[in-house]
Amino acid sequence: MPSLNFSLPHWLYWVGLIVFPAVAMVMSRRARRQTRRYSLPLAYMILVTGGILGLHRFYLKNVWGLLFLPVFFAILIANGQGQDARTTVSELANKVRIAERTVAREEPRIEEARADLEALRASVAEAEQGSVAARLAERRLERAQRTIDGGEERLAEARAVTEAQAEALSAARGDRLFWADVSKVAFWLLLAGVALDALLLPILVRRANAALTDDPVSEAERRLRDAEAAESRKADHEYAENWIDRLSLFCGEFAAYWAVIAVFAYYYEVIARYVFNSPTNWVHESMYLMFGMQYLIAGAYAMLTETHVRVDIFYAPLSRRRKAWVDLLTSVFFFIFAGTLLVTSWTFAMDALAVPTGNALVSEWARGQIGLAEVWSGWGLNQWSDPNIRWGEISFNEWEVPLWPMKWVMVLGGLLLVLQGISKFAKDIRAIMAGDPPDRGPRGAAAEMRETA
Incomplete structure (x- = not known):
């Protein structure tokens, strides 16, 4: 049985994490066909990826x-x-x-x-x-x-x-x-x-x-659309009220497509391991790094769309104004967490850029121990020629993927959380200032429905 010795290049891994979601987002926004048709390019993609099955x-x-x-x-x-x-x-x-x-x-x-x-x-x-x-x-x-x-x-x-x-x-x-x-x-x-x-x-x-029949929509597709229409949860775009919300929605959708990459990666691992007897040394590490970055980037999206797991027995029955007061009081703990995440991830990211054992200008500047002027005065050719200074942290396993981009994604995730927290804080202030809408009761609601009709 032939063996597979393919190891994913580092540049292809990081480029794929950027290009694949961008292409998927563009394709998802295309107009859907009214009639169902089989696609030849899609059939060839399935042939290449799963033809042996x-x-x-x-x-x-x-x-x-x-x-x-x-x-x-x-x-x-x-x-x-x-x-x-x-x-x-x-x-x-x-x-x-x-x-x-x-x-x-x-x-x-x-x-x-x-x-x-x-x-x-x-x-x-x-x-x-x-x-x-x-x-x-x-x-x-x-x-x-x-x-x-x-x-x-x-x-x-x-x-x-x-x-x-x-x-x-x-x-x-x-x-x-x-x-x-x-x-x-x-x-x-x-x-x-x-x-x-x-x-x-x-x-x-x-x-x-x-x-195919002339029926533009199959029964299964019709049921699926009816179920989606009956779902009471708001659409994502309905949460966006400012540029911060739109940025969180964009980043959440972007990171969501990484789950599709995981399907292809683990499929390759299974085929390589059990068909070609050639287990990889990169799939597991690449995917858990990817899922860690996905968790960080999607945090602001989950906060915006209120999809974090929480127990809201006492919170759910409250009015909008009282919920805003509760959110304002508890936002102190949120900003402590988000700020700590942002500051510590900034330090980790700067440490990951230069991994020194003899000189630590970048790390000391990131920690506030020295000023920018001292950094520039201490800079020299030895920063590039000294063998004790390795630029760019890498993993310790055989694949040796660069870890410094992942550390900067931690900074991005912390920054998105802080920004989304500021947006939520402003919304709560406006909700408190506006007050609760009057309770019209069933008669008022019925009268409004008749006027609308």
Whole structure:
């Protein structure tokens, strides 16, 4: 089975986090078609990303996509069995290797002890009985005899292990080669099917479009639109009252599309790990960094749209003016948190720009320990030539992705939260000044409805 050695370039990771949401936001604002049509570019995208699963066929409502699934499952089963066989081969080979080392170690020892045996016996015979020399000679003779007896015993055990495991090792290696061949054949079958469908896809799309009914909206789509219309929650744009609100909405929508990137990244990880036996060293780290940045950027959006998780048993029944008073009182704790986040993230970001062990001008300036004039006066060529100063913090794992952009996203998230807090503070002040609207009751509401009609 071929292996995948692809490692995502750092520049492509950061560019993708910017370009993909921008393109997705532009596409989401396009006018929707009134009639349902299958898209050839979308079908090719599904073919490239999920063709080995037959997803392009399922997209076109073509049942021939079911033929891809057994072959794909055959690859998964073959890889699983091959992994078990590889583990068995490793264990048996280790046992054989230990036995061979035992044989190689004991044979010279036994030969050397046997060679000295006659001389030791002669020394015992020549020594005076009961003397110290006789006792020493007897001990040396006994030690040599024990070496021979113990070595022959270990040698016999090692040779027995080698003979017993040799057949099992050969069988395990045969199983590993068999399952490797099965996975290769299944993989090439899938590639052949994907290549054939790449040629047939324009015809398949035309046939799928021709089979569509003239009904502009399907029953499922109609139900979905009715459910969306019946939803009582305000639309996002209805929350925007100033430029800060619009900025929070934009950043929240921008970061929301990163979840789509995660789908593609983890899909690649699963395929690389279980189909090609090539787990990546970058998917997990790239995604948890991305989700951390998404959490920070979307905080202001969640605050604006009131989607933070909270228990509002006492807050919900209050009038708008009383809610504003409560929000003003509790905003003290919010600004303490948001301000601390902004200040500490600013320090982290400046530290991440220059990671020094001998000079810390940037870090000391960010902490307020020195002034800007002292920074400029201490600047020199050594800032770029000193090997003790590394510009740009990176991660400690094998991928070594730059972390300083993520630290600056922390600053952006803290700044957005502070700005949104200021916007909320101003809205609460206006709500208190305006007061609560009069309660018209059911008759007044009915009269207003008649006037509107």
